[in-house]
Amino acid sequence: MSSTFTYPSGGITFQSPFNKGQKRLFLGFCAFWLFIALLELGQDYLSTMLNGNAFMIGESLSYKLFWLLFIPFSLVLIYGYKKAENLVSGPLLYITGFLIVSASTIIHLTVFSVILFGISNLIHEEPLTLVFLIYEKLSTRLYMALSIYFMLSVLYVMFKNRRSEQDQKSGQQTYSSTLTVKNGRRTVLVEVTDIRWIGSDGAYLDIHTESKKHVILDSLKDIINRLPDNFKRIHKSTIVNIDHISELKSRGNGDYDVIMKDGSVLRLSRNYSKALKGLFL
Template sequence: MSKEIQQKKTRIKATLKYLVVLVLILLVTIFQDYLHSRYNDYSFYASESFLFNTFWILILPVALILNRVFSKVLALAKIPVLLVKRLLFVLLASIFHMLLFAGLVHLVSALFYEHTFTFLRNLRYTVSEDLYKYLLIYSVIALVLIRKKKPIKEEKSNSKYIDQLIVGSSRIKTAIKTSDIFYIAAEAPYIAIHSLDRKHLHTATLKSVLDQLDPEKFVRIHKSTIVNLTKVISYKSRLNGDYDIQLSNQQVLRLSRNYVDNFKHRFSALQSS
């Protein structure tokens, strides 16, 4: 099963769970209204009870809308104090919910009910009856949605790799920028580091040097050769499994068949980056 299908099923399950919980809440609140009407001896109207309990239906949409606003509006997203940000979320969500609820009840009652519940009446009702619910519910939601963002640590790509090689004798040391290296070849008992204008001998092994170089730029093309991919212009098959690699300094190197796949992968990745 693909990851996309699994994510889709997860979303469907979450939606179904939310709908089940919402239906249960609506049934409980309508039943509560019924009991309240029996206790206080007044008529019970299921349609009106359902209409005024649409309060619960609006919670998730309002929370998601406000959460998106807080993530997209720069002034809100950059509020430094978490408590202030949460309090503002609770306040704005509650106000938005009350206005939306009052407007929705007015519209639905005007369209489908004999008696229209006016906007201002609905607003007064929801403030007097449900304000504490808004504050409590959106406070809990704010704790879940509005969190302190962990500072994003800038990943220094390839920071563990060197940007220069130090070569030479104990008396004279020369620093060679890795970006200036064209290729490195084994010349027992040394390795030869080839730059544009000269060759430097260094007492190390190809493997030890390769481990220090950025693998996105330096790759082994032969048991005795490492090439800088940024210096490669093209490569051409020898029709026997091996290839010839053309460098920007007109140097031609042999690419062994044992290293072809890795070279092609790294070279393509570098060209597309």
């Protein structure tokens, strides 16, 4: 869950995009690039002292911005990957990933060159030209930036896959084999495997089993999170147990009739057809 901060004076609430674990990871990521920048700064200082030259700390610091720029552009890289994952899949996703890495590298070096150009105009009487700086950075640091962004992409994919596996295992462990249904003063435990489908009727849900219909006060959005993966939402008002589906019949307009094994006919909306893609479609 993300952190929330409230300012008492204005009643303004700010919600952090990071949870505690992600915040520690991000701070560690920032600290790493700051350490690399300071390490190279120290190397420059030792080099100038050994060679008997004057140490220009301002100029040296400006070149260390190359490392610090990995912080914001890594976030841009991740944002690009998340957008791409929603739009493309398969081999096309790998091609898009390569383009995102390449674009992040070029933009990084271009922004770095523009910053150096601005600093050069402030501290030098004869500043370096922007074209020269862009050419120099592309010729000397392109391979380095490209390699780093490629490694960051690999780490992001590995981390994402690991989190997905952990979430899947965690989700499987939280599923209950029964649902608690209150009928007046009585409490009934309904076996999840017996549920054929669930329909929404306003604030209430109709849970259909082989022998009976149970009515509970709940929402489809909440109850589907407590059900295993074989329960799919096929309509804004319907959840179905795919183990009890017999066949699908197209309506010719993108919607389908879902024929259940008990003879019931439900509607699969085109907006929810992705739920059964690869299973029946």
